[in-house]
Amino acid sequence: MSEAIVVRDIRKSYGQTRAVDGVSFEVTEGEFFGILGPNGAGKTTTLEIIEGLRKPDGGEVRLLGMSPWPRQTSLLPRIGVQLQASSFFERLTAREQIRTWASLYGVSARRADEMLELVGLSDKANTRIEKLSGGQAQRLSIACALAHDPEVVFLDEPTSGLDPQARRNLWDLLREINRQGRTVVLTTHYLDEAEALCERVAIMDRGKILQIGAPAALIRGLDAPTRISVESGTIAPHDARALAGDAEISDDGVSLTIATRDPARVLAALAERNALRGLSVRGATLEDVFLNLTGREYRDDD
Amino acid sequence: MTSQHGATSQLDTSSRPVRAPAGDASAALSVKGWRSLSRAMALGFVRDRTAMFFTILFPLMFLVIFGLLFRDSGGSRAEIIQVGPVAVLDALPAQARAQVDEVLEIERSDDLEAALKKVRAGDVDAAVEQRGNSVVVHYSAADQVSAGTVQAILREIVQAANLAANPTPPRFTFEAQQVEDESLKPIQYLTPGLLGWAVATGAMFGAALTLVTWRQKKILRRLRLSPVSTPIVSGARIGVSIVIALVQGAIFVAVASLPVFGLRLSEYWWMSIPLLIAGALAFLAIGQLAGSFTKTPEAASAVANLIVLPMAFLSGAFFPLQNAPAWLNTISSVLPLRHLVEGLLDVMVRGQGPSAVLPELGILLGFAVVVGAIAVALFRWDDA
16 A cells, blocks of 8 residues: 655744644545644644645645646646535536536546436435535535546535534545545644544644644554443442442442443442442543643634 | 524534545535635625616616617607698698608697797797798797708708709709618617616616625624635625626517617627627726725725716716717727717627627727736725
């Protein structure tokens, strides 16, 4: 497998702000790669530099073996880009939008209509862009990015502002795109999205990449305790401490939570005492990874 | 979201489109791109009621209103009341009577008091009665122009009657003849003037708003990431603007030619086509420039209005500049709209030949090139 994208120490400053401060990573062909971080972390700028929309102040980018800056018309048909703001022509219908974009790449109207079908918008083909819902507009914009069958697809915050059902539908679509062999690079500030979709994520904060790896590996690498909760009163705190050994016990009056590195033993002991009312078990998430890396809580609206 | 997305439906991965087309294929792709972008722009324009209103209907409204208001201003008739019998008017032969009717609207009455009241109120321009052998005109000093007109006409009628009564051949005769055929009819100068203004507005707003909106909505960035070249994008805008200008011209001429307005085009009217194209290009360039340094559609509209409205007044788009002071003529000679309007007047109604408007064409095209070059230099793909 060769590298679809190689990024070497790219930097970009706006005035005093270092938006991107020495970012390096590689994306393998066919990989689903995510850049995760709170708003303002530098994800979009990084993506724009890779796409060739911005010139980095320093560093080097190879996209499919070529430099994306300056604009290379031979490279552009090989990449598909969905921009953060859905960029559509005003007052055109969904079908007219995708046919217009497709024709700029020499893609037939028939193929454009097929893409509309693929993202489930055939019944909205004659609806003007202004009347589409947020989810529909996002799917249309992804369809427009895919119509010319690009090898690498860039998605900038594809599900932001969507309701949970629309997000899940879109996730299925993105997995399908990747399954067909395309390299997908996405930025997101949703931890669950990165965890659900990406083979590897780069966790980014304040212009730097803090860590890169498979979500599961990053979480495992934390060696964080598993949090087992039962309804308060199900078991007395001192009993819980007795059965859980060195675990951390807390009781907020609603739930009694045992944070342990040996969840199997604790669960067995609780079961033995028939003290499983209201049981929930929660492992560490990327949120904990972020917290561990930055020392701050992860907040979307940062 | 109601519909189930179709992620499970088949996407054919085996058939990949040919990449990086070269030579003929690339030219074909450019033509295709130009066509579809033009189409997207044209559809967006046609479906934009506000834009349609301001580029077509609004100037047309001016044409209709001014056209109707000033329909008869060349032979605008004075209204008088004739009180009792007035021999010089009553005894006019039919042909002379018809001539008088063109300039005077005569109402009859027997009540002098009521008639004088109407003159005082300004409802009519004068009242006429005959006392013995004297024709008496009652007028109001409040409107000296129409009072003067009525007096002059009646004096002439009385003199003519005197001549008829004492037929000595006159030693001198006086004859006034207009220089231009029908040029007094306001529709003849209203149409080219308002058309010039309409084309200027349409091309300028079209260019400025497309540029700003496309930049704001990141359509320009998206285009930058597609293999389409910048000349193709500008080319689409140019094509659409030219078509809009020609459609404006056709609609204006069609409406102004209705019998109620009575526009009469002169022989070389077709020279207005290259003039309209050159005018559209010049204002397109100004619009691009306005769009280069504004960030929102609102700001772009404001700047465009600030440029085009004063220019329309100073360029004789709304009224002829023949009687304007010299300084105004000097100012207006540097304005592209002045040259568009002059050129259109020359070929549409003044009957001038094609070579007469070559300077205007050259000035407009030169303007388009120079301003266009500045706009290209200031062009930005995005706001940041």
